[in-house]
Amino acid sequence: MRHGKKVNHLGRTDSHRKAMLANMASSLIQHKRITTTLAKAKALRGYVEPLLTKSKNDTTHSRRTVFSYLQDKDTVNILFREVAEKIANRPGGYTRIVKLENRLGDNAEMAIIELVDYNTVYGKDAEAKTEKKSTRRRGGASKAKAAAPATEKAAAPVAAEETVETAPVAETTPAVETAPAAEETPATEAPAADDKEENAEKGE
CATH class of the missing domain: 1.20.5 (Single alpha-helices involved in coiled-coils or other helix-helix interfaces)
Structure with a gap:
């Protein structure tokens, strides 16, 4: 019995699931936003956020650890050079999941998963604007x-x-x-x- 085991296998074997999550994490780091199903997005969030936290400490050990998960040198370089600078002051919560309409073919729940610091709509500029509005209201x-x-x-x-x-x-x-x-x-x-x-x- 599977008591207390909350891992979503996503209908795949363990090796297939890990390979898929590694590819999705590489795509997310390179493109900063990907569209996938809601279940895969939630599984990817738990997979990639520890790697983002690891990238804040740029050491050889951290790079090797992250490479063992991603298996892509270019992605590791982008993560430690560009993304790590953006998320340096953020204590967790590096990704955001936004739900979309269901897929037409099989009616699956779709979602966008993105890096929070690379979104200009919900970024610091928008926060500044809302602060200005709130001061006017107050x-x-x-x-x-x-x-x-x-x-x-x-x-x-x-x-x-x-x-x-x-x-x-x-x-x-x-x-x-x-x-x-x-x-x-x-x-x-x-x-x-x-x-x-x-x-x-x-x-x-």
């Missing part, structure tokens, strides 16, 4: 705070304008008052000068 309280200083700033120029407007009015009023005073003084002085002249003539 800004309900901050908007009110920002609106209050804005109204204060708007009120300050209005008050300045009012002071500027009242200042010329205050200046014009004394100008109007001083102008008639200046005009009246010579008018009052002129008759006084004439009276003096008349008195002087009479005195003569």
Whole structure:
């Protein structure tokens, strides 16, 4: 009996299954994304992720260990040179499985398995965009705070304008008052000068 044995044989012998998973892992590392059945994708995830973790430590022993699984020198070089740099800061979870529509011929469940760090749709750019959107949504309280200083700033120029407007009015009023005073003084002085002249003539 198979109690507790969760390995999916995928309808193949052990040697056939290992060879198939090695080929699929090589294709995934080279092309960064492959389309297969959902069952094979789940089996491949458990097969390839330990190899990706192994590639973070670039030693001769690690390369030989990975080569014993993949049996492809070119794939091992790509894994240790390119892929290892991309996944250096990721603590596991290097692959993503996306379900597709069932296959037309036999109605099998299909899926895409891909390397997470090589997808531009769900990558860091998209995370940055969503962060920007979330900050805009969160800004309900901050908007009110920002609106209050804005109204204060708007009120300050209005008050300045009012002071500027009242200042010329205050200046014009004394100008109007001083102008008639200046005009009246010579008018009052002129008759006084004439009276003096008349008195002087009479005195003569």
